[in-house]
Amino acid sequence: MxxxxxxxxxxxxxxxxxxxxxxxxxxxxxxxxxxxxxxxxxxxxxAATVSGTDLIVGARTGDIQLLLASVFRIGHMNNGVSWQSYQDIISKRGVNWSIPLSLGDAHKGYAVLGTTTGYFEHFKFGKKQGLAFSLGREFMHADEVVLGAQIAAELGYKLDDKIVVAHGMGNTSFHNHDENPLTIVGILEATGTPVDKTLHVPLIAIEQMHTNSGPAPAHHDDHEHHQGDEHLEESHQPSDDLIGQPTQISAFLIGFDSPLYTLQVRRNINTYKAEPLMAIMPGVTLRELWGMLxxxxxxxxxxxxxxxxxxxxxxxxxxxxxxxxxxxxxxxxxxxxxxxxxxxxxxxxxxxxxxxxxxxxxxxxxxxxxxxxxxxxxxxxxxxxxxxxxxxxxxxxxxxxxxxxxxxxxxxxxxxxxxxxxxxxxxxx
Incomplete structure (x- = not known):
């Protein structure tokens, strides 16, 4: 002392x-x-960006490139997956759910993701946490969009605002889809993942924009007066203007009934004869990415x-x-x-x-x-x-x-x- x-x-x-x-x-x-x-x-x-997803499937490219483009919105995917191949693969035994992803558009530097309502149900992050809405609901019409939390906060958007997306990723835009304005119907809660910096639109809306088929169908009158609980009931029943078949998508996520199907289906996809595809396991590819870094x-x-x-x-x-x-x-x-x-x-x-x-x-x-x-x-x-x-x-x-x-x-x-x-x-x- x-x-x-x-x-x-x-x-x-x-x-x-x-x-x-x-x-x-x-x-x-x-x-x-x-x-x-x-x-x-x-x-x-x-690692928490995507969880509960067994396989990510896209056109044949590098494993890390597919992961970065489809999940982290980094880089580009030069080729896509035909809708027929997507339908064929998800019909196989053991597939529990699938989420189609269509990328290639942007809004003020933020990625636009075309998908289906299954995205809000099956996409998980963190410790298998599901997506939740801070305001509004999921899209139910082809002219509706759901924003990530960061986009809404930084751009000051609120429900019922109308926005226009452009063809091209990041801040490089080649063509504004002025004929297809989208109405904001939902804002997701913050996740700390690229979801916060993504605009989510119906898959068929992407197809309509790129085929120049004119404005997306307007909201049906019988839907405009639904409020409160009626909206919640309707959120799982998309309207007819969401039904359609795009020619191709960028990639898709798959979840199986049992992990035992993962390796078998992955091998089948990697040797798929209809077109050159590849399937990656997110966890394995992330470890490869960190090995490179x-x-x-x-x-x-x-x-x-x-x-x-x-x-x-x-x-x-x-x-x-x-x-x-x-x-x-x-x-x-x-x-x-x-x-x-x-x-x-x-x-x-x-x-x-x-x-x-x-x-x-x-x-x-x-x-x-x-x-x-x-x-x-x-x-x-x-x-x-x-x-x-x-x-x-x-x-x-x-x-x-x-x-x-x-x-x-x-x-x-x-x-x-x-x-x-x-x-x-x-x-x-």
Whole structure:
């Protein structure tokens, strides 16, 4: 206890240099923990984008390209799947549900997805969570659209507003479908996935836009007066203008009655004779994607580790530089009865205190940084960061940093030990 008080007062007496060491350690710890938390939760967010889907089927291309285009709306699919092939595959034994997807249009930079009402029933994210509406309902007519939460918030759209979509992905539009305005009838709750940045329209609406068949059929008069519970009952019974057969779709999702069907159907699809198709398992392909990005993860971790090493070397330099100025202080301690091992313990305790305070400050700064960047990571990266307690691995990192700081401080402690001997400070009896 006496050594602890003495070490604390000694550090306070040299607060300028000590504060510099604490800040450099804190910054390195902040970077290391923040990068680790974002890395782990980025994986979790990507994995949570689609769950409960056994296979994703599309035209033959790369596994990762198909996953990114169909689920994450990143990139393009150059070829599609014919409607006949889609109908043939989903009629096979074991298929429980399917969701057709048609991409290729956009609205102010946001992807437009053509699908069926089964999308709102069967699409799952996170831990098999289903989609829910914050306002309105699912589409029931070919001129209706359901918005993701982020689109509604950023563009300020509300129910019954009319919008026009354009052909072309992202911010590149080749043709506005002005003859087919769509009415907003629903806004989904936030999911933290690309669903939030997607406009959902009936599959047949995409076909009508691209075949220039004129305006989509207007709402039937007998539907306009339905309110409350009647709307809920009707939401599972699409009107006749949703019934139609497109020529092709971009891809489709499949769920089976049993996982045992997955590998068998996947093999059959990959050898499908009618047209070149491929089926991927989302979980397996995600692992392949992260395997490709492993080098980026390692570089980020290496960068943080280098910053940490530099900060610890800075602390070592500061302690060694101060040591020559403290020989008089150490001599006084020896003169009042301190043994060489007391001097060694004092110096090593000082380095330990600097490491503990710097690490604690770094943890606090990491949480502060995550809190301030949380909305940006969610909006632009689709990464949902939770401010939970430190994981076992993160606690191990923290303990390792403190231990490294203490070990670095042993060098000046050893030198101080020998200084006390060489200076002839031994107590004579």
């Amino acid at each position: 006496i050594l602890f008080k003495l070490a604390s007062k000694s550090l306070l007496n040299r607060k300028a240099s000590v504060l510099l060491s604490v800040i450099t350690i804190a910054i390195s710890v902040m970077l290391l923990l923040t990068i680790e938390r974002v890395r782990v939760q980025a994986k979790e967010s990507f 492993a080098i980026v993860e390692k570089l980020l971790i290496l960068f943080s580790a280098v910053v940490l090493v530099v900060s610890l070397l800075g602390m070592l330099t500061t302690l060694l530089a101060n040591l020559s100025q403290r020989r008089r202080e150490l001599a006084i301690l020896r003169s009042v009865g301190a043994k060489p091992w007391h001097i060694f313990s004092l110096m090593s305790l000082e380095s330990l205190l600097i490491s503990v305070v710097g690490t604690a400050l770094g943890v606090a700064l990491s949480y502060l940084l995550l809190l301030s960047t949380q909305p940006m990571l969610q909006a632009y990266g689709g990464i949902s960061v939770t401010l939970s307690r430190l994981s076992h691995y993160e606690l191990t990192l923290v303990a390792g940093i403190i231990s490294a700081g203490w070990l670095v401080g042993l060098l000046p402690a050893v030198r101080a030990y020998f200084y006390s001997l060489h200076d002839g400070m031994s107590i004579k009896t």
